[in-house]
Amino acid sequence: MPIIYNAATTLNGFLADEQDSLQWLFDVPGSGDAEAGISAFLTGINTVVMGSTTYEWLLNHLESPQALATSYGTRPIWVFTSRNLPVHEGTHVRLVNGPVAEALPRIRETGENIWVMGGGDLAGQFFDAGALDRITLTVAPVFLPAGRPTLPRRIESSRLSLVDHRQLGQFVELTYRVR
Numbered sequence: 001m002p003i004i005y006n007a008a009t010t011l012n013g014f015l016a017d018e019q020d021s022l023q024w025l026f027d028v029p030g031s032g033d034a035e036a037g038i039s040a041f042l043t044g045i046n047t048v049v050m051g052s053t054t055y056e057w058l059l060n061h062l063e064s065p066q067a068l069a070t071s072y073g074t075r076p077i078w079v080f081t082s083r084n085l086p087v088h089e090g091t092h093v094r095l096v097n098g099p100v101a102e103a104l105p106r107i108r109e110t111g112e113n114i115w116v117m118g119g120g121d122l123a124g125q126f127f128d129a130g131a132l133d134r135i136t137l138t139v140a141p142v143f144l145p146a147g148r149p150t151l152p153r154r155i156e157s158s159r160l161s162l163v164d165h166r167q168l169g170q171f172v173e174l175t176y177r178v179r
């Protein structure tokens, strides 16, 4: 039952800039190569998990909240938040609050292949709970001076084994197994 953190990152470890913009990612020539990688990955996923900033980013950037269902189908989307965020009709969003370890049994009931989309600290919370099996990062040829960190934990090489790598145009996709 793998739990996989899969995200696009700058070369120096940011998921988004300080204003939560991903324009640097969309500006990479052939950024569709990275999107194609994510689309292929999604076919093997049953359940999606994200933090509230990521959810709000999606709501602000999709043409409508219902486009969540276009992007992610009927997969449950678990959103970690301490707030009473809107859940729109026709979407499969479930709000969840509190420690990952407590929420995990309910999340696992909704599918065995789980995509932790981000942000980085939420992926770190899954790691802390011993519930991160794989990390896949699509590295963009970009450095940012600051931003939202990709995985703000100390995880040394004894915990990570490289199991796959491939070039996607200007990007490199790296997959590590977490020991």
Ligand SMILES: NC(=O)c1ccc[n+]([C@@H]2O[C@H](COP(=O)([O-])OP(=O)(O)OC[C@H]3O[C@@H](n4cnc5c(N)ncnc54)[C@H](OP(=O)(O)O)[C@@H]3O)[C@@H](O)[C@H]2O)c1
Pocket: 006, 007, 008, 009, 014, 015, 016, 019, 020, 021, 022, 050, 051, 052, 053, 054, 055, 057, 058, 080, 081, 082, 083, 096, 097, 098, 099, 100, 117, 118, 119, 120, 121, 122, 125, 148, 149
């Ligand atoms: N490059 C990529 O592939 C990629 C992937 C994912 C995200 N992103 C972007 O990266 C940025 C990530 O933002 P972020 O670092 O703020 O992370 P985030 O995980 O999207 O959101 C963090 C927020 O989620 C809530 N939360 C987290 N853990 C929780 C828990 N255990 N219980 C309850 N609530 C919890 C908290 O907010 P509240 O409690 O106040 O709601 C917290 O401030 C966003 O701009 C996103 O769009 C990029």
